Amino acid sequence: MVDPKTCGCVCVPGSLIESVTVPCARTPVVSSTTLLAGVPYYLRASGTCTIGFVRPYAPDADAEYAFTPSDPTNLGGVTDRCPGSSGIELGIGIDDPVIDGTKTPKWGPYDPTHVYTIAFTGKGAPITLNYHDCVHRDNVGSMTVDVFCPGARPSDPSDSDGDSDKEGASG
Numbered sequence: 001m002v003d004p005k006t007c008g009c010v011c012v013p014g015s016l017i018e019s020v021t022v023p024c025a026r027t028p029v030v031s032s033t034t035l036l037a038g039v040p041y042y043l044r045a046s047g048t049c050t051i052g053f054v055r056p057y058a059p060d061a062d063a064e065y066a067f068t069p070s071d072p073t074n075l076g077g078v079t080d081r082c083p084g085s086s087g088i089e090l091g092i093g094i095d096d097p098v099i100d101g102t103k104t105p106k107w108g109p110y111d112p113t114h115v116y117t118i119a120f121t122g123k124g125a126p127i128t129l130n131y132h133d134c135v136h137r138d139n140v141g142s143m144t145v146d147v148f149c150p151g152a153r154p155s156d157p158s159d160s161d162g163d164s165d166k167e168g169a170s171g
């Protein structure tokens with residue numbers, strides 16, 4: 001056995017090493033994986049939850065944004081903050097337990113496929129993930145954050161097999 005705390009060579013670079021299910025309720029979840037200190041990892045968030053951004057309730061939020069499910073490519077229907085004065089930033093936080101106007105990380109510009117890949121430097125610890133919202137009690141579902149083996153960027157799931165049947169909104 002190789003000690004993962006002292007050696008980064010225990011996995012295939014760019015391969016999936018853990019999928020963490022992140023509930024959109026308030027409860028944080030901790031990865032099983034310890035991310036080696038100072039090592040650059042790639043993390044990928046995907047999936048959607050229902051958070052009460054639209055009525056009637058429907059899956060209307062991804063790792064960074066709330067959007068309009070009936071028109072998910074309409075940027076006018078996209079926001080990354082709660083409405084009103086709270087200014088709370090929506091989305092999945094990592095090692096950021098305080099729910100306020102500045103959530104980290106930023107998962108990037110809005111993507112109607114709701115898949116976001118970011119670079120994340122390990123801290124010699126597991127990561128703690130929680131969904132940031134102004135009102136959690138109406139939230140339903142969970143999202144996924146994948147942790148990839150460092151050393152290579154994971155392949156993009158949208159072009160892994162040349163599939164070209166993406167049409168965006170399907171009505």
Ligand SMILES: [Ca+2]
Pocket residue numbers: 051052053133134135136137138139
């Ligand atoms: Ca909510």
